Amino acid sequence: MTTDTTTVTGTTVLDARGVTMRFGGLTAVRNVDLQVNSGEIVGLIGPNGAGKTTFFNCLTGLYIPTEGEVRYKGTVLPPKSFKVTAAGIARTFQNIRLFANMTVLENVLVGRHTRTKEGLWSALLRGPGFHKAEAASRERAMELLDFVGLANKAEHLARNLPYGEQRKLEIARALASEPGLLLLDEPTAGMNPQETRATEELVFAIRDKGIAVLVIEHDMRFIFNLCDRVAVLVQGEKLIEGDSATVQGDERVIAAYLGEPFEGTPGDEEAAEVEAAEASAPSDATPGKENDR
Amino acid sequence: MTTQTTKTPSAPASKDGATKGLIGLPENIGRALATIGGALAVVSTFLAWTWTSAFPGDLTVYGYPGGLQVLVLIGGALTTLFGLASYGVKGLRWLTPAGADGAIKLAATGTFATTWYTVIAISDELGGVVNLEPGGFIAAAVTLAAFLGAFSLPFERPEEEHIDEDETVGERIGRIWRHIVALLKSAVFTPSPVPARKLPAFAEILVIVAAMAVGLTVFTYGIGTEYDELFVGFLITVGFLFAALSKAGLVARVSAITGRHSTITMFGAFIAAALFPFTQSDDQYATIGVYILIFATVALGLNIVVGLAGLLDLGYVAFLGVGAYTAAMVSGSPSSPFDLHLPFWLSALLGAAVAMVFGVLIGAPTLRLRGDYLAIVTLGFGEIFRITVLNMDGTSGPDITNGSNGISSIPNLDILGFDFGLEHTILGFTIGRFANYFLLMLLITLIVVVVFKRSSDSRIGRAWIAIREDETAALAMGINGFRVKLIAFALGASLAGLAGAVQAHVTYTVTPEQYQFAHVVPPNSAFLLAAVVLGGMGTIAGPLVGAALLYLIPAKLQFLGDYQLFAFGVALVLLMRFRPEGLIPNRRRQLEFHEEAEAPAVLSKTGA
Numbered sequence: 017m018t019t020d021t022t023t024v025t026g027t028t029v030l031d032a033r034g035v036t037m038r039f040g041g042l043t044a045v046r047n048v049d050l051q052v053n054s055g056e057i058v059g060l061i062g063p064n065g066a067g068k069t070t071f072f073n074c075l076t077g078l079y080i081p082t083e084g085e086v087r088y089k090g091t092v093l094p095p096k097s098f099k100v101t102a103a104g105i106a107r108t109f110q111n112i113r114l115f116a117n118m119t120v121l122e123n124v125l126v127g128r129h130t131r132t133k134e135g136l137w138s139a140l141l142r143g144p145g146f147h148k149a150e151a152a153s154r155e156r157a158m159e160l161l162d163f164v165g166l167a168n169k170a171e172h173l174a175r176n177l178p179y180g181e182q183r184k185l186e187i188a189r190a191l192a193s194e195p196g197l198l199l200l201d202e203p204t205a206g207m208n209p210q211e212t213r214a215t216e217e218l219v220f221a222i223r224d225k226g227i228a229v230l231v232i233e234h235d236m237r238f239i240f241n242l243c244d245r246v247a248v249l250v251q252g253e254k255l256i257e258g259d260s261a262t263v264q265g266d267e268r269v270i271a272a273y274l275g276e277p278f279e280g281t282p283g284d285e286e287a288a289e290v291e292a293a294e295a296s297a298p299s300d301a302t303p304g305k306e307n308d309r
Numbered sequence: 310m311t312t313q314t315t316k317t318p319s320a321p322a323s324k325d326g327a328t329k330g331l332i333g334l335p336e337n338i339g340r341a342l343a344t345i346g347g348a349l350a351v352v353s354t355f356l357a358w359t360w361t362s363a364f365p366g367d368l369t370v371y372g373y374p375g376g377l378q379v380l381v382l383i384g385g386a387l388t389t390l391f392g393l394a395s396y397g398v399k400g401l402r403w404l405t406p407a408g409a410d411g412a413i414k415l416a417a418t419g420t421f422a423t424t425w426y427t428v429i430a431i432s433d434e435l436g437g438v439v440n441l442e443p444g445g446f447i448a449a450a451v452t453l454a455a456f457l458g459a460f461s462l463p464f465e466r467p468e469e470e471h472i473d474e475d476e477t478v479g480e481r482i483g484r485i486w487r488h489i490v491a492l493l494k495s496a497v498f499t500p501s502p503v504p505a506r507k508l509p510a511f512a513e514i515l516v517i518v519a520a521m522a523v524g525l526t527v528f529t530y531g532i533g534t535e536y537d538e539l540f541v542g543f544l545i546t547v548g549f550l551f552a553a554l555s556k557a558g559l560v561a562r563v564s565a566i567t568g569r570h571s572t573i574t575m576f577g578a579f580i581a582a583a584l585f586p587f588t589q590s591d592d593q594y595a596t597i598g599v600y601i602l603i604f605a606t607v608a609l610g611l612n613i614v615v616g617l618a619g620l621l622d623l624g625y626v627a628f629l630g631v632g633a634y635t636a637a638m639v640s641g642s643p644s645s646p647f648d649l650h651l652p653f654w655l656s657a658l659l660g661a662a663v664a665m666v667f668g669v670l671i672g673a674p675t676l677r678l679r680g681d682y683l684a685i686v687t688l689g690f691g692e693i694f695r696i697t698v699l700n701m702d703g704t705s706g707p708d709i710t711n712g713s714n715g716i717s718s719i720p721n722l723d724i725l726g727f728d729f730g731l732e733h734t735i736l737g738f739t740i741g742r743f744a745n746y747f748l749l750m751l752l753i754t755l756i757v758v759v760v761f762k763r764s765s766d767s768r769i770g771r772a773w774i775a776i777r778e779d780e781t782a783a784l785a786m787g788i789n790g791f792r793v794k795l796i797a798f799a800l801g802a803s804l805a806g807l808a809g810a811v812q813a814h815v816t817y818t819v820t821p822e823q824y825q826f827a828h829v830v831p832p833n834s835a836f837l838l839a840a841v842v843l844g845g846m847g848t849i850a851g852p853l854v855g856a857a858l859l860y861l862i863p864a865k866l867q868f869l870g871d872y873q874l875f876a877f878g879v880a881l882v883l884l885m886r887f888r889p890e891g892l893i894p895n896r897r898r899q900l901e902f903h904e905e906a907e908a909p910a911v912l913s914k915t916g917a
Contacts, residue, residue, distance in 0.1 A: 076785065101787030113782035115775050125768075126775045130787030132768055136796055139767030140760060146767070153768075193787050 026054030027089075029197050029228045030075070030105070034084035037070050044070040046252045047084070050230075052197060057219060057229045059243035061236070061263075063272055067252040068232045069110060072201055075230075076100050076107050089196065102130040106195035108186040110202045110232075116175035120166055120185055123174050124157035127192025157192060164188045164218060180211040187218065191227075198222060200231040204238055212238055240264060248272065330461035331496055339461030343413050344392025346455025350385030350420055353451055354378040356444025359431050365536040368431070369442075376539055377427040380546040381448065384420030387550055388455055391416055391557065407558025410462045411497040415556055417452075417459035419549025423542045424452040430538050464498065467491040497556055513566045517574055520563050521581040529585060531861060532594045532601075540865040575762070579755055583748060592741030597864060599743050602750040603812050604832045605856035608840040609757050609849065610804035615838065616847035616895075617765055618797035619777025620676070621684040623826065624691020626834040628802040630824035631667050632660035632809025634698065637716040637819045638709075644716050646709055653722050657753075657810040664806025665799045667694075672798035676791055679780065691826055691834055699821040715820030722749070722814050729814070746815045753811055757804050758849055764800065765847075773797055774847075829873060831860050839877075843884060845891030854892055 030052040037045040045067040052058045062068050073079045075086055077093060077100035086093045088103050101107075106127075115123050132153055138146045161167045164184040169177065174185060183203060190198055200219070204212045212235060219242055223229055233239045239246060240260040247257040250272040256263060263269055330339060354374040362369055366376020374382050394401040395409035405412055428449045432438045469488065473480065508516070527547060534540040554560050567574040586595050611625045639659060641650030651659065675686040702712025710716065721730030721742070729745040740748075764770050772793045775783040784790050813819050822828075827835040836859055844855025863873050888894075 078781075078785075096789075097784045098787045098789050101785060107785055109782065109785075113779050113785075115778040115782065117778055118771070118774060122771055122774075126771050126783070126788070127786050129768060129772055134768050136764060136769050136800065139764050139769055142763060150767070189786065 026056065026228075028052070029054050029056075029089060030230065031087040031090075032071075032075065032084070033087075035071065035074050035081045035086060036083035037067070037074055037079055038082045044252055045074065045081075045249075048249065048252075048254045050247055050254070050257075052228050052230050054196070054228050055223060055226060056245065057223050057231065057243050059239040059246040060230060060232045060249060061234070061239055061246060062249035062255075066249045068249055069201060070252075071249065072107070072199055072232060075199060076105060098130070101193050101195075104194070104196040105199060106190035106193045106197075107199040108183075108190050108201055108203060110205065112179075112182050112186055114174040114182055114186060114189070116173070118174060119171050120161065120174055120177065121154070121157055121170040123185055123189050124160055124192045125153055127189040128153045128157060130193050160188045160191050163191070163221070180207055180214075183207070183211075183215070184218070187222075191222065195227060197228045197230065200229060200233075202232055202234065204233060204235050216242055330463050331492070332457050332461040334458065334461035336461065336463055339458040340392065340395060340413075342458025343417050343455045343462070344389055344396070344458075346451045346458055347385045347388030347390075347392060347417065347420065349451035350424065350448060350455060351382055351389065353444055353448035354382040354385070356447065357442040358427070358445035358448060359435065359440050360442055361435065361440070363435060364431050364440075364538075366539060368427075368445075371444075377423065377542045380539075380542045381420060381424050381427070381452070384416060384423055384546055384550060385452070385455075387553065388413060388416040388420055388459070391553065404559065405557040406562055407500060407556065409557065410464065412553040412557035413462065414459045414497050415549050415553035417455045419546055419553065421452040421456035422549065423546050424448050426542060426545060427538070460496070464496050467495045497552075508566075513570060514573060516563060516566050517570060517577050520567070521574075521577045524578070525581040525584060525588075528857070529588050529594075532597050533589075534865060537866060537868050540861075544862075571762075575758065579751065582751055582754075586740055586744035586747050587738045589744070592743045595741060595743040595747050597860070599747040599750050599815055601857050601860045602747060602754055603808055603815070604836070604840065604860050605853045606750065606754045606757050606808045607805050607832050608837050608844070608852035608856045609754070609761055610801045610808070611837050612841050612846065612848075612852045613761055613764065613773075613804070614797055614801040615841055616851075617770060617777065618773040618794055620794060620797065621680070621687070621838075622798070622801070623684050623688035623834050623838065624671075624694070625687075625801070625805060625837055626824045626826070626832060627691040627694035628664045628668060628805035629809040629812065629832060630694060630698070630819070630821075631664040631802075632806030633813040633819045633823075634710060634716065634809075635660040635663040635806070636810035637719050637813040640719045640813065642716050642719045644711050644714070644718065650720075653724055653810075653814075657807055660810035660813075661803040661806040664809065665803035668799040668802025669795060672795045672802075676794045676798060688826060688834075691824075695821045695824050698824075710821075713821060715818050716813075717818040719813055719817050719819070722746075724749075743815070746811065750808075750811050750815075753807055756807070760800070760804065761849055769793065769796065829863065831856070831863075839881060843881065843891055845893040845895055847895040848891075848893050851891050851893040851895075858892075 028051050030050070032048060032050045035045055035048045035050075036043065048071060050058070050060075050071075060068055060071070070079065074081045075093070077095055077097040080095045088100075088105055091103070093100055093103065093105075115126060118126070132149055134146055134149050138149075158167060158170065161170055164187060166177075166181060166185055166188065169181070174182065177185060187198075187200070187203070203219070204215050207215065216238060219229055219231065231239070231242065240263075243260065245257060245259060246263045248255040248263060248266075248269050250268075255268055255272060256266050258266075330336065332339070334342070355372050357371055358368040358378065360369060366378075368375055368378055390401060390404055391409050391413045394405045395413060428441060428445050431440055431445065467488070472484070476484070507513075531540070531543055531547070534543050551560070585598055589595055607625070607629050610628075611622065614620050614622045614625070636656045636659070638645040638647050639649045639651045639656045641648075671687070671690045675683055675690070678686060697706075698710045699713055700706040701710040702708065702714075704712075721728060723729065727733070727745075729749070730742050732742070733740045733745070765773075772783065772788045775786065775788060776790055776793060780790055816823070825833050827833055831837070831840075837856075840855035840859050841852050842855075843851075843859065844853065845851025859877075863869070863877070866873070866876075869876055884892075
């Protein structure tokens with residue numbers, strides 16, 4: 017689809033400025049800026065331990081940034097995760113966190129919590145308003161299940177769904193809060209190529225609904241297919257930000273993933289020397305070269 | 310022998326002897342033995358079992374079963390019916406939608422156990438087997454035959470565990486134990502029944518009425534048991550027969566029907582319960598009834614906090630106490646410091662409101678804690694309430710609660726000229742003081758049931774369950790966890806306060822000792838929690854059944870004496886080992902604990 021519509025310059029939805037997160041002496045995220053505009057899919061990549069999830073948690077109110085601020089549509093985010101959701105940022109989790117013993121439909125209905133107002137009294141008295149709101153919620157939830165393709169499993173327990181569908185349900189549940197920005201934390205982790213492909217289509221469809229998407233992922237092909245912009249986080253700092261081609265071609269990114277080349281790249285003769293030494297050594301003394309056999 | 314083999318789950322009978330019964334009799338003989346044994350057991354109950362009426366229940370009469378014999382009669386009859394159904398007798402198929410063999414085994418075991426318990430109790434109490442009449446011997450023999458016959462019915466044996474070469478003695482015992490458990494489990498295993506076709510609505514309602522009538526009869530019988538032996542026999546019979554009926558698939562059938570007509574079922578159950586005082590000739594058992602209802606109602610309120618929102622509250626009885634003390638102080642009692650006599654509806658509302666205020670006061674600081682910490686803090690607050698009340702006696706504190714003497718001589722209620730302390734005659738039935746309170750308490754129970762049902766099936770109820778399932782994810786879904794938990798806590802507290810307002814009038818006196826954490830007499834925090842867990846968390850029927858059992862068992866089994874709490878502990882451990890989801894499981898929790906069982910993939914109705 018439209019992978020290189022890099023400049024759909026909508027309004028800025030998310031504006032993180034100078035976000036720094038320290039845990040005691042450890043600085044997990046240092047001075048990161050990130051903007052997400054409406055109608056955009058932005059990817060956040062980085063090696064393990066780069067601080068991606070910490071940064072995510074700063075965006076969703078789970079952590080309060082030590083320095084810097086995060087604005088959603090111009091207002092500073094409140095420091096509680098349920099208030100962040102109410103403001104319009106919804107998220108999924110890296111390790112699926114569904115309400116396992118609730119049905120698929122109920123999971124999505126829980127996602128509607130911030131967009132409905134019926135309190136305890138309304139539930140106890142069951143006036144016409146209650147029934148109307150319940151019916152509307154159910155209808156909306158079924159629409160969302162239809163959207164992710166789980167409508168026929170509405171009454172199943174969430175725990176009984178296969179893995180890929182649990183991921184989809186998590187997305188549907190997040191969408192139920194009618195967010196302006198959706199944060200996906202490794203949405204394709206553990207998926208096979210077909211499922212990854214389907215998730216890609218789903219994310220495009222979400223973008224087409226006018227919801228901005230920020231996605232953390234390890235699957236590079238997925239990210240570069242999907243995202244209008246990609247930001248690379250290394251050791252808590254933003255290394256580079258740009259479109260797929262820019263990021264893919266950047267040496268520092270390759271270095272961050274594959275390791276720094278030596279100071280003054282190793283000459284050919286040095287490499288040959290090493291190879292010769294390894295070849296002459298007995299085979300059991302060459303750990304880490306299991307590809308030889 | 311031609312038709313029944315197709316019905317048994319173990320049709321391929323020649324898998325190198327893997328489907329033999331536990332007892333080595335041939336299958337056809339075993340089946341005949343069980344069926345005929347059951348029938349003969351019925352006959353034997355019409356004989357005299359002992360010569361003297363010294364054994365309670367008068368088992369000396371020919372032609373008229375009495376006491377424990379009635380239980381054996383029912384068990385024997387059910388065994389025979391299941392046996393006949395397994396032969397494919399027309400008109401009995403509906404009894405065993407899930408197959409008959411497991412049901413036969415359990416029914417025969419129940420009959421056998423009750424009979425032998427009776428026979429042994431007679432011999433023991435009267436001093437030897439000479440006290441048995443021929444009828445007693447016949448009953449013992451035929452029920453044993455039926456038991457042996459039932460357990461020679463074939464079944465699919467579980468696979469033997471792999472034996473480790475160098476296992477320790479402990480591991481060996483564990484392995485053998487697991488094998489025995491698996492063997493017994495598979496001996497009574499039946500597949501889940503095929504879904505029934507829908508009956509016409511009137512027939513389904515008739516089924517519900519019949520189920521309610523059976524329930525009322527069993528409950529009334531249980532409350533009315535006059536001596537220890539009969540109550541033990543009652544527990545044995547009811548336990549095994551209920552298991553047999555559920556193995557036969559009947560319980561699943563009926564609960565499917567009641568699930569479809571939940572409102573009718575609820576009101577049917579309350580009408581059945583309201584009929585209870587009318588089945589009693591004096592006020593003796595209505596007393597037990599009203600105490601059970603108070604206990605059960607408070608347990609149901611606790612179920613909102615524990616079962617739905619997942620907040621372990623170990624000091625819940627304090628809210629009952631707050632409600633009771635509040636109502637007592639405004640009841641016009643002479644020992645109350647306030648010279649107030651409010652009408653009942655006002656004092657009940659006040660009790661609920663004050664309890665709710667206390668709930669919020671205690672909840673606000675503690676609900677920020679999770680799990681074990683919350684449990685410990687609520688335990689502490691529960692004790693603080695009791696000790697505070699104890700100390701507000703005028704010497705070590707302000708004179709408000711009258712210390713350990715409590716508030717006494719609480720007057721009887723008088724609603725619209727209906728004096729609860731007097732006997733009334735309604736439609737020719739005499740309704741005594743406790744029966745009056747029973748009916749009032751039933752109304753409170755109904756309120757609590759409706760509150761539970763409505764709140765659990767709503768936005769707020771879903772938020773509670775979501776928090777119980779995964780608090781972090783629930784917060785990320787926009788649920789204000791603290792607020793929602795506080796609502797659960799306050800709602801639970803006010804329901805307990807409401808029950809407390811009635812309790813104060815029923816017991817005449819409220820003292821701090823009634824509201825301890827653990828005590829021999831329910832309700833107390835430990836027993837309330839036990840009733841919820843035993844009955845089934847998150848269900849309506851669960852705490853009601855759990856509370857009834859937990860009240861009746863200590864009240865009826867006086868001979869246990871000092872070992873009551875010990876027996877209670879053992880029973881809880883066994884229950885948690887074999888049925889962790891409680892007696893009446895929430896469908897969700899059943900799936901949670903028995904994942905390997907063939908789970909119905911679709912959960913059609915939320916909650917219970």
